[in-house]
Amino acid sequence: MNGILSRLKKPSCQAASKGCAPCLPGKPCESLSWGFYVFLAVILGASVLSSVRFSSPVKVFLAGEVASQDVTAEQTLRYEDREATKRKREQVSNNQPPVFDLSLDPFELLSKNVLGILALVKRNEEDQEKLRASISEDLNVEISRDTFSTWRSQEFQDVVTLQVLPWLREAYARGVAANPIMFAPYKQGVLLRELPSGMETLHLEGPAVLDMERLKEELDQLLRRDLKKNIRVRKAVFALTGPYLVPSIVYNQGLTQERKREIVESMEPVYASIHRGEMIVRQGERVTADQQSKLQALYAHRGSFLKPLAIPGTFLLSCLFFVLLHLSHGKKSGIRAVSNRDWLTLAAVTAFFVLLAKFVELARISEAHLPVFLKTGQVAFGLPVAGAAGVLAMFLPQALCSFAVLLLSYLVTNEVGGNLYLFSYYMLGGLVYASIIRDCETRQDVLRSILPLAALCVVSWLGIALVQDNAGELTLAGGVHAAFNAVFSLLLVLGLSPILELVFGYTSRFRLMELMNLEQPLLQELMVSAPGTYHHSVIVANMAEAAARAVGANALLAKVAALYHDIGKLKNPQYFIENLYGKENKHNKLSPSMSALILISHVKKGVELAREHKLGDEIASLIGQHHGMTxxxxxxxxxQEQAEAKGEEPVREEEFRYPGPKPQSKEAGIIMLADAIEASSRTLVDPTPSRIRGHIQSIMRKLYNEGELDGSELTLKDLTQASETFHKILTGIFHHRIEYPNLDKSKNKDKENGDKNAAPEKAA
Known part of the structure; x- marks a missing residue:
């Protein structure tokens, strides 16, 4: 422990020689501190740890078997439901309309053959019987002599070429199906594709086309009713065209199957979800097909021991929080503004909670045998991330604490396998509790903070339960853990804060309250050995507290540091003017350089006394900065006058300056101003309000122009507010007293009575 403290207190840069703060705890360095790299190493370790997943073996039961044990999902996953996917694909395939081709090729073939026969019978005058027999054989139909004779007549040939063939062309263009029930099985409709154009038309009720029987009936009506042809001509027409009447609409099986295959392949699989903690099957139950699918999915997606890609992924996401921290510091030095001590504190708290979360995550291995109350998903709501935020809020700046809460919420959520709701639960609890703890001034206030935190945790969990549609046993278990979260967080704040305070040298608000007690040994010694310094310190403390509160700084820290800022004068109190009380000034017998060394030494000795009495590094740092480099x-x-009188070389100004560092915070700047103004105000001859105001402005202007306040973060507005506060306090101290009416008579009477006591107005 001492090794850690000594390294923390040792400056790591040469900043002090340049008038800025050395790398003391709580103060920034010019470059990234080694503590940052330690914290970065912890983040990397957390990333590696999060990639290691422990899981219990998944027992797969087949449908129809009786489960020999409970099986609970250890992870939330989406998996392909193969049976549902198969059913959906079959349904989509069956709903795909078949493709039928509509082509005029059958008519073209009919027309070609019919015209060929007519030309042949008309042209061939010889051996008609032989020709008739040949045509009958080709058509596979017996052609009678009467029909053959009709074919040869010019009237018949005109009817066929001018009436029948055009009508058939129009009928074939509309479409001719094989039979009237050809499209009846396809309730989803049919696609009619026209060739050769390829244009497709979807017919939901079936296309309005002719079938072969209807085609022949309408052709007969054309001949008989429209053309008034006798039965001989009608028979001759059907004998000629009948063998060539075939459907023009045919089922395209190849294209239909191809399209079904394409649409099935383009379909997304049907996914089902399994939620972490879901009971898949209970011991003694007969396993269903759906449960078997879930068990097989869990087995297929069982986590590997190490997920290498999760390491850089977690680390990169964690590093994004550093961007937030850097931006939150505005134009300051970003993450360079964080001290080694703060980085180490963050590293320690982060490592502790990551390991704690990993321990909770390990409980999954035996989760199937645990009651609902101890399931990982419920125990995660009891992890006191809010307590960590409360501890950090006691020691770290607000921006750094908020960064730590966000990062810790992410890492713990990732470690236990949580979701966005769990991250929100941790984040809200942490940010709110940090704000509550930051406003606590006593340990009783910390104890009372359990009530709002418990309410916040329970309400947050209830909201998450409603969103996730959890009910019954799960809601009760989660609510209990959320309530216990507040208890654990309070215990963590009360138990861990003293440890961090001791190990890393922090000064908590409660420690400051203890140091403010005037019964503290150092203050008692200061009161007895250096009463003038004590009185001066009390006034400076009141001035610093009021000014710090006015500018939004840490008023308690400023007050306590101001009380102790001159404890270094305890070593040689008689060498400081406020402790002489009319005695001879010992500086009259010393050289100016020796006197300056004595004055300068009280700063160094004050820092040493602060560390010796364990006042805390913040107090020691402020003591070291309260004179800056004035x-x-x-x-x-x-x-200078003595050197000129003796003709010696001019004295070096550096020998008569305080070594610094200059004030590096609002509190340090305010203490410097209050100290200088209070001490110099004692030289005012007639301290009227206007003279006091002018004196205050003069001192503040002098220190500002000399650059002593450059690193203090005090703005001109802050200086104006501090000036007004100082003026009110000093005006109250130097107010005029009224003269009592019987003052002279009272004095004479006192002399006559031999009264040696002071007059009433002097006592006042």
Whole structure:
């Protein structure tokens, strides 16, 4: 422990020689501190740890078997439901309309053959019987002599070429099906594709086309009713065209199957979800097909021991939070503004909670045998991330604490396999509890903080349960864990804060309240050994507290540091003017340089006493900064005069300046101003309100122009507010007293009575 503290207190840069703060705890360095890399290593370790997943073996039962044990899902996953996918694909395939081709090729073949026969019988005058027999054989139909004779007549040939063939062409263009029930099985409709154009038309009720029987009936009506042809001509027409009347609409099986295959292949599989903690099958139950599918999915998606890609993924996402931290510091030095001590504190708290979350995650292995109350998904709501936020809020700046809450919420959520709801639960609880703890001034306030935190945790869990549609036993278990979260968080704040305070040298608000007690040994010694310094410190403390509160700084820290800022004078109290009380000034017998060394030494000795009495590094740092690098003007000018009188070389100004560092915070700047203004105000001859105001502005302007306040973060507005606060306090101290009416008579009477006590107005 001492090794850690000594390394934390040791400056790691040469900043002090340049007038800025050394790398003390709580103060920034010019470059990234080694503590940052330690914290980065912890983040990397957490990323590696999150990639390691432990899981219990998944027992797969087949449908119809009796489960010999409970099986609970250890992870939330989406898996392909193969049976449902198969059913859906079959349904989609069956709903795909078949493709039928509509072509005029059958008519073209009919027309070609019919015209060929007519030309042949008309042209061939010889051996008609032989020709008739040949045509009968080709048509596979017996052609009578009467029909053959009709074919040869010019009237018949005109009827066929001018009436029958055009009508058939029109009929074939509309479409001719094989039979009237050809499209009846397809309730989903049919696609009619016209060739050769390829244009497709969807007919939901079946296309309005002719079938072969209807075609022949309408052709007969054309001949008989429209053309008034006798039965001989009608028979001759059917004998000629009948063998060539075939359907023009045919089922395209190849294209239909291809399209079904394409649409099935383009379909998304049907996915089902399994939620972490879901009971898949209970011991003694007969396994259903659906349960078998879930068991097989869990087995197929069982986590591997190590997920290498999760390491860089988690690390990169964690690093994004550093961007948020850097931006939150605005124009400051970003993450360079964080001290080694703060980085190490973050590293320790992060490592502790990541390991705790991993321990909870390990419980999954035996989760199937645990009651609902101890399921990982429920125990995760009891992890006191809010408590970590409360601890950090006691020691870290608000921006850094908020960064830590977000990062810790992410890492713990990732470690236990949580979701966005769990991250929100941790984040809200952490940010709110950090704000509550930051406003606590006593340990009783911390104890009372359990009530709002418990309410927040329970309400947050209830909201999550409603969103996720959880009910009954799960809701009760989660609510209990959420309530216990507040208890664990409170215990963590009360138990861990003293440890961090001791190990890393923090000064908590409660420690400051203890140090403010005037019964503290150092203050008691200061009151007895250096009463003038004590009185000065009390006034400076009141001025610093009021000014810090006015500018939004840490008023309690400023007050306590101001109380102890001059404890270094305890080593040689008689060398400081406020402790002389009319005695001889010992500086009259010392050289100016020696006097300056004595004055300068009280800063160093004050820091040493602060560390010796364990006042805390914040107090020690503020003691070391309360004079900055100001010049001890009185002894410097005296030394100059002596050197000129003796003809010696001019004195070096650096020997008469405080070593610094200059104030590096609002609190340090306010203490410097209050100290300088209070001490110098004692020299005012007639301290009227206007003179006090002018004096305050003069001192503040001098320190501002000398650059002593450059690193203090105090704005001009802050300086104006502090000036007004100082003016009110000093005006109250230097107010005029009224003269009592019987003052002279009272004095004479006192002399006559030999009363040696002070007059009433002097006592006042």
């Amino acid at each position: 010049l001890i003007a009185y002894f410097y000018h005296k030394a």
